[in-house]
Amino acid sequence: MARTLDDLAELSGVSRATxxxxxxxxxxxxxxxxxxxxxxxxxxxxxxLAARNLASGKSGVVGVVMHVAAPLTFADAYFAELLxxxxxxxxxxxxxxxxxxxxxxxxxxxxxxxGMGMLDGVIVTADTIxxxxxxxxxxxxxxxxxxxxxxxxxxxxxxDIDHEAAxxxxxxxxxxxxxxxxxxxxGRLNSVSGRxxxxxxxxxxxxxxxxxxxxxxxxxxxxxxxxxxxxxxIADGVEFDALFCGNDNxxxxxxxxxxxxxxxxxxxxxxxxxxxxxxxxxxxxxxxxVRQGVGDIGHEAARTLLSLLDNPETGPxxxxxxxxxxxxxxxxx
Amino acid sequence: MARTLDDLAELSGVSRATxxxxxxxxxxxxxxxxxxxxxxxxxxxxxxLAARNLASGKSGVVGVVMHVAAPLTFADAYFAELLxxxxxxxxxxxxxxxxxxxxxxxxxxxxxxxGMGMLDGVIVTADTIxxxxxxxxxxxxxxxxxxxxxxxxxxxxxxDIDHEAAxxxxxxxxxxxxxxxxxxxxGRLNSVSGRxxxxxxxxxxxxxxxxxxxxxxxxxxxxxxxxxxxxxxIADGVEFDALFCGNDNxxxxxxxxxxxxxxxxxxxxxxxxxxxxxxxxxxxxxxxxVRQGVGDIGHEAARTLLSLLDNPETGPxxxxxxxxxxxxxxxxx
DNA sequence: CGATATGTTGAGAGCGCTTTCAAGGAGGAG
DNA sequence: CTCCTCCTTGAAAGCGCTCTCAACATATCG
Numbered sequence: 001m002a003r004t005l006d007d008l009a010e011l012s013g014v015s016r017a018t019x020x021x022x023x024x025x026x027x028x029x030x031x032x033x034x035x036x037x038x039x040x041x042x043x044x045x046x047x048x049l050a051a052r053n054l055a056s057g058k059s060g061v062v063g064v065v066m067h068v069a070a071p072l073t074f075a076d077a078y079f080a081e082l083l084x085x086x087x088x089x090x091x092x093x094x095x096x097x098x099x100x101x102x103x104x105x106x107x108x109x110x111x112x113x114x115g116m117g118m119l120d121g122v123i124v125t126a127d128t129i130x131x132x133x134x135x136x137x138x139x140x141x142x143x144x145x146x147x148x149x150x151x152x153x154x155x156x157x158x159x160d161i162d163h164e165a166a167x168x169x170x171x172x173x174x175x176x177x178x179x180x181x182x183x184x185x186x187g188r189l190n191s192v193s194g195r196x197x198x199x200x201x202x203x204x205x206x207x208x209x210x211x212x213x214x215x216x217x218x219x220x221x222x223x224x225x226x227x228x229x230x231x232x233x234i235a236d237g238v239e240f241d242a243l244f245c246g247n248d249n250x251x252x253x254x255x256x257x258x259x260x261x262x263x264x265x266x267x268x269x270x271x272x273x274x275x276x277x278x279x280x281x282x283x284x285x286x287x288x289x290v291r292q293g294v295g296d297i298g299h300e301a302a303r304t305l306l307s308l309l310d311n312p313e314t315g316p317x318x319x320x321x322x323x324x325x326x327x328x329x330x331x332x333x
Numbered sequence: 334m335a336r337t338l339d340d341l342a343e344l345s346g347v348s349r350a351t352x353x354x355x356x357x358x359x360x361x362x363x364x365x366x367x368x369x370x371x372x373x374x375x376x377x378x379x380x381x382l383a384a385r386n387l388a389s390g391k392s393g394v395v396g397v398v399m400h401v402a403a404p405l406t407f408a409d410a411y412f413a414e415l416l417x418x419x420x421x422x423x424x425x426x427x428x429x430x431x432x433x434x435x436x437x438x439x440x441x442x443x444x445x446x447x448g449m450g451m452l453d454g455v456i457v458t459a460d461t462i463x464x465x466x467x468x469x470x471x472x473x474x475x476x477x478x479x480x481x482x483x484x485x486x487x488x489x490x491x492x493d494i495d496h497e498a499a500x501x502x503x504x505x506x507x508x509x510x511x512x513x514x515x516x517x518x519x520g521r522l523n524s525v526s527g528r529x530x531x532x533x534x535x536x537x538x539x540x541x542x543x544x545x546x547x548x549x550x551x552x553x554x555x556x557x558x559x560x561x562x563x564x565x566x567i568a569d570g571v572e573f574d575a576l577f578c579g580n581d582n583x584x585x586x587x588x589x590x591x592x593x594x595x596x597x598x599x600x601x602x603x604x605x606x607x608x609x610x611x612x613x614x615x616x617x618x619x620x621x622x623v624r625q626g627v628g629d630i631g632h633e634a635a636r637t638l639l640s641l642l643d644n645p646e647t648g649p650x651x652x653x654x655x656x657x658x659x660x661x662x663x664x665x666x
Numbered sequence: 667c668g669a670t671a672t673g674t675t676g677a678g679a680g681c682g683c684t685t686t687c688a689a690g691g692a693g694g695a696g
Numbered sequence: 697c698t699c700c701t702c703c704t705t706g707a708a709a710g711c712g713c714t715c716t717c718a719a720c721a722t723a724t725c726g
Contacts, residue, residue: 004682015706020684029704049451050386051682054711059383061431080408088436096449098394099432103421116429118382337712348676353714362674384712387681 004048012039023047053118061096062305063113063122067133068102076221076249077277078294079125082147085298086123093306106133114140120309123147123301126158127191143312145305147297150192157308157316159301163193166290166323167200168207170272171244173288173325175208177333179242179270185219185229185254187246194221197246197274219250226253234261241269242331248273248280251287251330270331286328297321337381345372356380386451394429395638396446396455400466401435409554409582410610411627412458415480418631419456426639439466447473453642456480456634459491460524476645478638480630483525490641490649492634496526499623499656500533501540503605504577506621506658508541510666512575512603518552518562518587520579527554527579530607534577552583559586567594574602575664581606581613584620584663603664619661630654 009016012035021028022036053059064086066079083099090097098119100109110133113122121143126134129150137144138156146158174182184201187194198216205212217233219225226245233240234257245251251273258265265271265285273280276291304317342349345368354361355369386392397419399412416432423430431452433442443466446455454476459467462483470477471489479491507515517534520527531549538545550566552558559578566573567590578584584606591598598604598618606613609624637650 005684006682016683017685017706017708018704021705024684026685027704032704046448046450048387048682049449050383050392051711052684053383053451054381054387054713055682055684057684057711075410075413077408084434084436087432087434091433091437091445094445094448096431098429099420100424101417101420103417103424112424112427115379116382117379118386338714339712349713350676350678350715351674354675357714359715360674365674381712384681385714387683388712388714390681390714 003045008036008039008043008045011043012036058120058309059096059118060094061098061119062090062302062309063098063100063116063119063124065100065109065113065122065124065133065137066102067100067106067109067125077279078247078249078275081277081294082125082298085295086302087298088295089299089302090306093302095302095306106131106136109133110136113137114142121145121305123305126150126153127188127193129190129192129195143305143308145301145308145317147301148192155316157304157318159297159304159319159321161292161297161321161323163196164200164203166274166292166325167197167244168204169200169323169325170274170288170290171201171204172208173327174242174244174270174272174331175204175210177270177331181240182215182242182244183233183238183240184216185226185243185245185250186216187219187221187250189218189220191221194246201244219246221247221249223249223253223256226250226255227257228253230254230257231260234258234263242272243269244272244274246274248275248277248287248289251289252279252283255283255287266330266332272331276326280326281328283330285330285332288328288331289326291324291326293321293323336378341369341372341376341378344376345369391453391642392429392451393427394431394452395423395635395642396431396433396449396452396457398433398442398446398455398457398466398470399435400433400439400442400458410612411580411582411608414610414627415458415631418628419635420631421628422632422635423639426635428635428639439464439469442466443469446470447475454478454638456638459483459486460521460526462523462525462528476638476641478634478641478650480634481525488649490637490651492630492637492652492654494625494630494654494656496529497533497536499607499625499658500530500577501537502533502656502658503607503621503623504534504537505541506660507575507577507603507605507664508537508543510603510664512664514573515548515575515577516566516571516573517549518559518576518578518583519549520552520554520583522551522553524554530579552579554580554582556582556586556589559583560590561586563587563590564593567591567596575605576602577605577607579607581608581610581620581622584622585612585616588616588620599663599665605664609659613659614661616663618663618665621661621664622659624657624659626654 005016005019008019019036022033122137123145124134124137126146127148146153146156149158149160186198202212217229219229243254245254251271254271263269273287273289276289280287280289300319304319338349338352341352352369355366455470456478457467457470459479460481479486479489482491482493519531535545550562552562576587578587584604587604591602596602606620606622609622613620613622633652637652
């Protein structure tokens with residue numbers, strides 16, 4: 001089994017350069033290409049990535065950084081779907097992927113990534129308001145695509161959705177369907193999306209001439225927080241007929257608390273979520289939510305990075321993906 | 334900012350070789366080491382991985398292959414915990430990791446991995462009985478550590494548990510606690526663990542002088558299969574007072590079906606699982622199961638691979654991790 | 667004091683590939 | 697028929713690092 005370009009060159013009676021051209025689609029006469037191709041196939045040749053990388057300066061490998069608490073990474077379907085999307089897009093372009101999860105501190109992770117010195121670029125989730133990892137990456141020599149973005153990231157490449165507008169939309173829906181006492185169980189306080197969704201919620205209320213005082217309850221995007229906040233609301237005897245949860249996980253928690261208290265959805269309380277993760281439609285009743293196509297975001301992030309790598313000079317890319325209000329039974333009138 | 338070894342060499346007034354020695358811990362006089370170290374730090378030098386790889390033949394990157402249907406990868410906490418364990422161990426050794434999930438066919442994935450031509454080794458889940466991916470990897474030039482193993486893998490390096498013995502143990506427990514009509518909801522038919530656990534189940538019954546005819550019901554390790562099989566059992570009016578589920582997921586499904594039918598655990602039916610995933614202790618009632626420390630398996634797999642890479646000549650490593658019967662309320666007498 | 671062992675260093679040969687550069691050949695224009 | 701252009705190809709220079717080998721300096725020993 002031939003191993004190097006030189007071996008192949010000898011086998012096919014041409015020079016190493018020509019074989020390289022055949023492999024990389026350089027200008028070669030049809031006859032030569034044929035001949036080399038034959039040898040190439042019969043010999044099951046695999047180019048040495050390291051050598052190629054060294055010579056060309058590109059590795060065909062990108063980093064994916066999802067620095068969240070380890071258990072969360074997978075317990076939270078959001079990250080799973082996102083990763084799946086990225087993986088999918090990347091592998092269809094034959095790009096390799098290295099993964100960094102949150103099992104080290106951000107500083108260590110950053111060092112680790114930069115030290116890898118082999119990545120063509122990175123995709124990093126950037127939802128946390130103050131994130132040294134994201135800042136460090138952006139400050140590095142490496143092309144970076146953010147999933148989500150902070151105000152400070154206006155000039156970076158990112159893929160995101162308009163959280164504020166989407167939250168307004170779903171809150172409007174709640175108002176329109178006649179709900180009077182609407183509460184919002186927010187996302188993580190330190191997250192951009194959590195903050196923006198809360199802002200959207202408030203705006204919608206304000207636009208309808210209602211007050212949002214005390215209507216935003218702090219959650220953290222987990223099932224538990226949805227459960228706890230709802231439970232407390234019930235225990236405190238607060239009057240409410242609609243809950244807009246920061247994400248689907250929290251909505252699921254709210255479902256549990258409501259069920260436990262014997263409160264019917266949607267008859268007594270309407271519940272809305274955000275994300276439209278796979279399980280949203282399978283809840284009982286099916287959950288009204290905002291579809292943001294998490295998998296698509298992953299796809300898009302990968303695509304964006306690859307395009308950025310191909311044409312760096314065209315400057316940063318900003319992609320705002322559309323969202324869609326998905327009305328299901330949980331908010332029926 | 335100095336970029337190459339040569340730059341550093343010039344800056345510190347020694348030869349490139351010496352700088353390399355300092356970096357890699359070769360024999361250097363203390364004085365020289367100090368001097369070079371200073372330059373090294375002040376210059377924030379990062380070695381070029383590709384060059385290093387090319388020259389040394391090692392990349393410091395290992396592949397992790399978990400070729401399972403995409404949604405399963407994360408929906409199934411087993412894989413999540415396994416991956417977390419691997420990740421953790423790897424990152425503590427500053428080893429990079431590339432991940433392959435099941436979003437391509439096994440053939441494509443194999444090609445992809447082999448084509449990467451840069452990995453020092455791979456860790457691959459090998460629970461499927463007939464797995465071209467595993468076979469292809471084993472047949473390749475690359476060091477491989479399997480998580481789980483088939484009969485045919487006796488001479489490979491692997492990390493596994495004794496499924497058969499563990500299943501016998503938990504079945505014994507069911508027998509000992511006075512259960513008379515015990516059924517087993519098996520794992521995937523095409524999986525080694527599924528088959529071995531069923532064998533263990535049968536052996537335990539046989540040892541106790543009971544028949545296992547018709548006592549093994551085919552499941553597939555999912556929540557749904559646990560639910561469906563149990564539901565059918567109830568619907569068919571079959572008499573049973575204990576269920577040994579192939580894994581915790583299936584047990585969770587069984588819980589649902591039993592709850593729905595108003596059957597009490599453990600008073601009327603005892604339920605046992607396998608894996609002791611995080612949620613097992615949080616079910617109501619807490620689930621009796623076999624703890625196999627999935628995270629530890631991941632850790633061990635990573636450690637095993639790294640040790641294999643360090644000392645290839647010492648031959649294949651086989652690690653059989655201990656399991657532990659964790660008795661909780663779901664099988665109380 | 668010369669000979670041998672020990673420790674430290676630099677020169678240089680690759681690792682396998684990409685990519686210029688220039689040479690050679692074929693074909694078209696004048 | 698000659699000149700120029702375009703196409704195809706090979707030679708060779710690196711990419712940045714590791715590692716062997718030999719040289720030199722110093723230390724040890726007889």
